[in-house]
Amino acid sequence: MTIISNKRRLLLQGLAATAAAGTLPAFAAEERTLRIGYQKFNTLNILKGSGNLEKALQPLGWKAKWFEFAAGPQLTEALNGDAIDFGHAADTPSAFANAAGVNAVYLAAEQPYPKGIGIFVAQDSPIRTVQDLNGKKIALGRGWNVQYLLVRALEEVGLNYGDIVPVYVTNAADVRATFQSGNVDAATLWDPYLAGQQISTSPRILRDGTGLSNNRTFHLANPGFVDRNKLIIRTLFAELKKTNAWAQSHPQETAELLAPQLSVDAKVLRLATERRNYTTVPVDASIVAEQQQIVEAFYKLGLIKTQVQVKDKVYAEVLL
Incomplete structure (x- = not known):
């Protein structure tokens, strides 16, 4: 018993010394990190560029870590593999993820684009x-x-x-x-x-897509993570709302902010910005119906194998 106690004391002393030196092991530093997946040109890009989420999370003892993905399918795969906690994907990748059994839920949607x-x-x-x-x-x-x-x-x-x-x-x-x-x-x-x-x-x-596809972006997350950290998700959405309001009224400045971050020419981003609406909304019944249409279309073609019900993939609580 004395040997075990001595070992425990030495371990605790070692951790305390490491913490004092500011070099805690990586696993300890990652315990309170919100891992966010994003793609080029989205509201999350703007939030990342502003640094405001990090400022809002700091008093809560959290930090944000950002991971860029080439497209929605890769991002939803990362969500399913628990490589990230939160991210965004367009309507069709989200529907394919639902049908594939990806462990993710809809938290919010963006306006038609x-x-x-x-x-x-x-x-x-x-x-x-x-x-x-x-x-x-x-x-x-x-x-x-x-x-x-x-x-x-x-x-x-x-x-x-x-x-x-x-x-x-x-x-x-x-x-x-x-x-x-x-x-x-x-x-x-x-x-x-x-x-x-x-x-x-x-x-x-x-x-x-006019008249055919609303081309919405969805904010998705691991449901277990959301259950445990609703305050963190609410904080993220609160900062995203502020960012969206700014972007909507400052399209040129938005393009200039994103250009160096995304390594995309500002004039390209200006063209894209002119035709989109920066607003995040709850996932209501009409949006669920849109997503269900996508599932049905690809199920009919045999490209989706499971006729999943999208309504079952929406998080029960509105966190916006």
Whole structure:
């Protein structure tokens, strides 16, 4: 018993000395860290750039750690693997995550952003309409918001997904490279990549999301983390609300703030900023219905295997 006590005393003394030196082990420092996943050009980007969340968390004994992801599917995979606690993804990646059983719940949604997604062709392409895409190769990614736009746009003109040849890639850079190589007839992108493509090559936009897809972004989190840390999530949303209000009334300044952070030209961000609305809202029944439509569309195509009920994936308590 004396030996155990001595060992315990020595361990505690060692930890105390380490703490005094400011070099506590990494596992102790991570215990009160909010791990946030984000993608280029979103309200979370603006919050990250402001530093205001860190200031709000500090009195609570917490800090924020930020992780950038290329697209929604990679971010939701990180949520499922407990690599992050909170993050955002577009409507379609979120629906695919629901169907795949990803351990994440909807906490909030952003306003519709239909002009931030598009199907496009080269300026000199003979393809003039979506109907002309019949039998053509189109660059896109599995489970992307623009994949849903393509499905709906084809349906609108009497075509179906089987009438085109999807050329699947893994990220926006691959879309641009594939499109510019001439190996596909058309491509799909979302902002800020769509805005970047418009500025760099002036493609012809065949269809954006207007009337077909609201292209919402959703804020998602591990439900267990939320259950244990509601104050932290409420603090995050309180700061996000302030950031959104500022961004909505300062579009040019928003673009200039994000440009160095994202390594994206400010004029690209200005174009993207002009066509979006920075507001975060609770996930209500109408938004759930939108998401359910996405699940049903891809289930019908056999691209989603589980006809999940989106309403079961919404966190029970509003934390905004």
